[in-house]
Amino acid sequence: xxxxxxxxxxxxxxxxxxxxxxxxxxxxxxxxxxxxxxxxxxxxxxxxxxxxxxxxxxxxxxxxxxxxxxxxxxxxxxxxxxxxxxxxxxxxxxxxxxxxxxxxxxxxxxxxx
Amino acid sequence: xxxxxxxxxxxxxxxxxxxxxxxxxxxxxxxxxxxxxxxxxxxxxxxxxxxxxxxxxxxxxxxxxxxxxxxxxxxxxxxxxxxxxxxxxxxxxxxxxxxxxxxxxxxxxxxxx
Numbered sequence: 001x002x003x004x005x006x007x008x009x010x011x012x013x014x015x016x017x018x019x020x021x022x023x024x025x026x027x028x029x030x031x032x033x034x035x036x037x038x039x040x041x042x043x044x045x046x047x048x049x050x051x052x053x054x055x056x057x058x059x060x061x062x063x064x065x066x067x068x069x070x071x072x073x074x075x076x077x078x079x080x081x082x083x084x085x086x087x088x089x090x091x092x093x094x095x096x097x098x099x100x101x102x103x104x105x106x107x108x109x110x111x112x113x
Numbered sequence: 114x115x116x117x118x119x120x121x122x123x124x125x126x127x128x129x130x131x132x133x134x135x136x137x138x139x140x141x142x143x144x145x146x147x148x149x150x151x152x153x154x155x156x157x158x159x160x161x162x163x164x165x166x167x168x169x170x171x172x173x174x175x176x177x178x179x180x181x182x183x184x185x186x187x188x189x190x191x192x193x194x195x196x197x198x199x200x201x202x203x204x205x206x207x208x209x210x211x212x213x214x215x216x217x218x219x220x221x222x223x224x225x226x
Contacts, residue, residue: 092157
């Protein structure tokens with residue numbers, strides 16, 4: 001069982017929809033991450049939050065909007081996505097930013113139609 | 114800049130045979146190295162990590178890896194493969210700023226009976 005919980009597991013959305021991905025951890029970790037993973041590729045870092053503040057934004061398009069409401073929750077708001085944004089979106093956490101290890105959730109499989 | 118290279122995108126072994134997955138790193142500072150495993154439709158699970166303590170690192174599920182500075186390698190091994198080991202394996206290194214992980218392209222391990 002994973003200690004990082006992501007919902008929903010699957011999401012299909014049209015290019016005009018607005019949706020949100022959610023991530024939750026109760027390990028007391030103060031760093032949380034969003035990764036994007038295309039099929040047969042390694043995860044690519046999108047955002048890092050450290051102590052609920054955005055620390056890293058890897059030049060991600062503005063149609064992806066992260067939010068960290070508190071130390072246990074991480075959201076990724078989606079709007080006007082493109083079909084090429086279809087991927088597995090992984091959330092991860094660690095005790096502090098840069099410390100090891102990362103604990104990953106099972107991801108949200110997103111399909112944009 | 115830190116990077117990892119995984120040699121062989123696909124490795125096939127028979128059940129009971131030795132597993133050897135290769136990873137070479139490039140780092141301007143003492144590296145923090147990791148191996149993760151990803152089963153189909155799941156997130157990444159930490160197998161083991163090297164953080165400059167012992168050069169031979171033991172992980173979960175019978176896997177181990179040896180850090181060899183002279184060869185800039187961190188290969189993953191398991192003496193006897195099991196069918197349940199079939200998965201995608203990623204080597205990763207912490208970036209120089211110490212803020213995130215950089216993943217290799219991954220190696221798919223197939224195990225035949």
